[in-house]
Amino acid sequence: MAIGTTLKQPLNTSRQTQRHKPMQTEHLFPNATDLDRAANILLAGGLVAFATETVYGLGGDARNDHAVARIFAAKGRPRFNPLIVHVANLDQARRYGAFDARAMAVAAAFWPGPLTLVVPLRPDSGLSPLVTAELPSVAIRVPAHPVAQALLTAFGGPLAAPSANRSGRISPTRAAHVFDGLSGKIEAVLEGGTCSVGVESTILGLLGAPELLRPGGIDLETLEAMLGPLQTGGSAIKPSAPGQLASHYAPNASVTLNVTVNTAGAVHLGFGPDAPNCRSSLNLSPGADLIEAAANLFHLLREADLLAGPDGAITVAPIPENGLGRAINDRLRRAAAPRYL
Ligand code: AMP
Ligand code: MG
Numbered sequence: 001m002a003i004g005t006t007l008k009q010p011l012n013t014s015r016q017t018q019r020h021k022p023m024q025t026e027h028l029f030p031n032a033t034d035l036d037r038a039a040n041i042l043l044a045g046g047l048v049a050f051a052t053e054t055v056y057g058l059g060g061d062a063r064n065d066h067a068v069a070r071i072f073a074a075k076g077r078p079r080f081n082p083l084i085v086h087v088a089n090l091d092q093a094r095r096y097g098a099f100d101a102r103a104m105a106v107a108a109a110f111w112p113g114p115l116t117l118v119v120p121l122r123p124d125s126g127l128s129p130l131v132t133a134e135l136p137s138v139a140i141r142v143p144a145h146p147v148a149q150a151l152l153t154a155f156g157g158p159l160a161a162p163s164a165n166r167s168g169r170i171s172p173t174r175a176a177h178v179f180d181g182l183s184g185k186i187e188a189v190l191e192g193g194t195c196s197v198g199v200e201s202t203i204l205g206l207l208g209a210p211e212l213l214r215p216g217g218i219d220l221e222t223l224e225a226m227l228g229p230l231q232t233g234g235s236a237i238k239p240s241a242p243g244q245l246a247s248h249y250a251p252n253a254s255v256t257l258n259v260t261v262n263t264a265g266a267v268h269l270g271f272g273p274d275a276p277n278c279r280s281s282l283n284l285s286p287g288a289d290l291i292e293a294a295a296n297l298f299h300l301l302r303e304a305d306l307l308a309g310p311d312g313a314i315t316v317a318p319i320p321e322n323g324l325g326r327a328i329n330d331r332l333r334r335a336a337a338p339r340y341l
Helices: 032-043 065-075 090-096 101-110 146-155 175-182 220-227 242-249 290-308 325-336
Strands: 026-028 048-050 057-061 115-120 137-141 188-190 202-205 211-214 254-256 267-270 313-316
Touching (some): 032 048, 032 057, 032 146, 032 188, 048 146, 048 175, 057 065, 057 146, 065 290, 101 115, 175 188, 267 290, 290 313
Parallel strands (some): 048 188, 267 313
Antiparallel strands (some): 048 057
């Protein structure tokens, strides 16, 4: 898309969205004008659901904390689990993940297609920490669907894209399914007909011995023909079990939640306006906006940890347990949990 292209309509990604006012979700079609529109929405931090060969994905700029926070909000996900990054080709994938000879061979054999590879995250990836849930790995896929390819090419960057359904609901395989669940919560749906595979991508872990992390569009036998027997049943890197992530997530400082009065020596992470007897050192969202707080969460926890210093203490203001507040509190509770290192 040309630099400096102007938007035909103002984007609805401002405070209005953050207050959860419904927006008009546009139905876009894969022609040049609409693809340009979709790319513009994404570049401005908006969300576009799009067809892939597996299921419709809910896409947002994987480098933009606010866009990624909005994905979690639109889906109503109660937890910040890591998201798959979609790119147009292997060259782009290599900007975000470290591909050794084995990963290169698997990518060459199965991309574009319904296979996601989990590889080490490049330190210079520039991806939002919300996308990887602060793991040192990244899940990447090059989808084959021509509409997904056209969108990724028009956008030119990485799209975080979980399935475009409300959390806990069935994955969408038609644009109408996406409208059913997400109408009024996202900027646009890019039409791509009915998804041919209809189940999610297979996820292959390539951090150690090859491991099947999720069965999906490419079957086990096909992968094993190339890689030999795959490990299954979960490993230390599998991020779906929260407990396994606890030590990776934990700051060095102690963390105390729901604090409304300053404690001497502690770095206070605020939410909303400060109370007279509780000044915050850092604030997740001075305007008490949960999407902004989610976008800031991982960065500010790290900053608070640095400010607190060795053996320091972090206190955190109460966060409402609704909307994205549930995912924020889930993450904070794990930061505050006892350490067993
Ligand atoms: P989805 O909900 O379809 O986007 O699938 C996300 C799943 O991909 C997660 O639940 C993990 O199993 C896997 N995954 C995503 N990102 C990572 C990562 N950085 N490291 C390891 N596994 C990941
Ligand atoms: Mg899903």
